[in-house]
Amino acid sequence: MDTRSKGKARWIGALGLAILLVLGRKDAVAGADVASTGDSALPKTPHRLAAAGINNFFQLTGRIYSGSQPSGDAGFATLKKRGVKTIISVDGTRPDVETAARFGLRYGHIPFGYDGVLGTNAERLVKAAQVFPGAVFIHCHHGQHRGPTAAAIVCEGLEGWTAERAHAWLELAGTDTNYAGLFKVVREFHPPSGQELANVATNFPAHAKLPGLVEAMVQIDQQLDALKAIRQAGFRTPANQPDLSPAHESLLLWESFREAQRLETARKRGASFLAELAGAEANADELHRRLTELSTETTPARREVAERTFKAMGQACAACHQKHRN
Numbered sequence: 001m002d003t004r005s006k007g008k009a010r011w012i013g014a015l016g017l018a019i020l021l022v023l024g025r026k027d028a029v030a031g032a033d034v035a036s037t038g039d040s041a042l043p044k045t046p047h048r049l050a051a052a053g054i055n056n057f058f059q060l061t062g063r064i065y066s067g068s069q070p071s072g073d074a075g076f077a078t079l080k081k082r083g084v085k086t087i088i089s090v091d092g093t094r095p096d097v098e099t100a101a102r103f104g105l106r107y108g109h110i111p112f113g114y115d116g117v118l119g120t121n122a123e124r125l126v127k128a129a130q131v132f133p134g135a136v137f138i139h140c141h142h143g144q145h146r147g148p149t150a151a152a153i154v155c156e157g158l159e160g161w162t163a164e165r166a167h168a169w170l171e172l173a174g175t176d177t178n179y180a181g182l183f184k185v186v187r188e189f190h191p192p193s194g195q196e197l198a199n200v201a202t203n204f205p206a207h208a209k210l211p212g213l214v215e216a217m218v219q220i221d222q223q224l225d226a227l228k229a230i231r232q233a234g235f236r237t238p239a240n241q242p243d244l245s246p247a248h249e250s251l252l253l254w255e256s257f258r259e260a261q262r263l264e265t266a267r268k269r270g271a272s273f274l275a276e277l278a279g280a281e282a283n284a285d286e287l288h289r290r291l292t293e294l295s296t297e298t299t300p301a302r303r304e305v306a307e308r309t310f311k312a313m314g315q316a317c318a319a320c321h322q323k324h325r326n
Ligand code: HEC
Pocket: 213, 214, 217, 218, 220, 221, 224, 273, 276, 277, 280, 313, 314, 316, 317, 318, 320, 321, 324, 325
C-alpha cells in the first residue's frame, strides 16, 4: 500500500469510526426512552411513552409512571421491561393481580371516585409509592383522570412537585377540567410531613373491597339530587349551592353509570340489566352535553331540550327499578 492509499484507508477508517460514534449516540438517545429507572439524562418534565398494552403511558419522574389499565400480557411485559415492580390501581374494578404476578409485579389497590374526595387515601397513595420497591406504575381505567390525579399527589408528596406543576401534568395527561374535584384535590393537597407519613399504615391490599351496586346507587341518587337543585335554578348553579356546576354534576352522574357497569354485583344480574345501565349512561351523557351547551348560550329551545333530557333521566331510573328492583 503506498502512502496515498494508506492515507485514504485511514481517512475511510476515521469516517467509519465517526459514523459508528454518531449511530452509537443515536442509539443512546433512543435508549434513554427504554431505559428502566433512575436515568439522570431523562427529561425532568413528564413525557409520553409509546408502548404495547398501555394507553396514555407517561413517565413522570425517574420511578413514577402513569397510564391506563394494562391490557393483557403485553401491558404487564411493558411495565416489567421498564423496571416497574409495583402497580397502584385507583380504579373501581378488581385489578388483574394474577397476570401481574406472572410478570413478578405486585398490586396495591387504593380506589377512589371522580369527585376528588380522597380522604386518607391521599396520604396512603404517597406512603404506598414511598415503601413500594422499584419503579411504580399508577393507573385507573383510561389513564386520563383519576390515575394522573393519584400520580400528581404522589409527586407532590415525594418528589417536591408544586401545585402548579401538578396542574400542568393533569393538563398534559388530558384530564377533563370538568372533573373539578380532581383538580381541586391536586391544587389543595398538603404533602404529609415525615412524621405524618411514618404514621400511615402499610397494609395495602392487592384488591380492596369494592363498593357494590347499592353504594353506587346511593351515590347516583345524590348526584341526581344535585341535578334537581340545578334544574330548579333554571339549569344553573343554585345561588345557595355555589359548588354545584351543571357540567360537573352531570359528568359525575354519567361516570357513575359507566362505572356501575363494571361492578361485579351489576354483572351478576345479567345482560339485560347491563343494557339498562348502558341506556342510563347514554341518557346521562346526553344530559351532560345539553347542560354544557346550555351554559355557553341559553335559548328557550335549548332549555326545552335540557328539560326533556332531564325528565328522561328520571324515567330511566324508575323504569329500571320497576323491572329489576321493585
Ligand atoms: C340499570 C338499572 C338501574 C338504573 C338505571 C337505576 N337504578 Fe337505582 N337501583 C337499581 C337496583 C337493582 C337497585 C337495588 C340494589 C340492591 O338492593 O341490591 C337500586 C337501588 C337504588 C336505590 C336504593 C339504594 C339503597 O340505599 O338501598 C336508590 C336510591 C337508587 N337506586 C337511585 C337511583 C337513581 C336516582 C337512578 C337514576 C338517576 C337510578 N337509581 C337508576 C337499578 C337501577
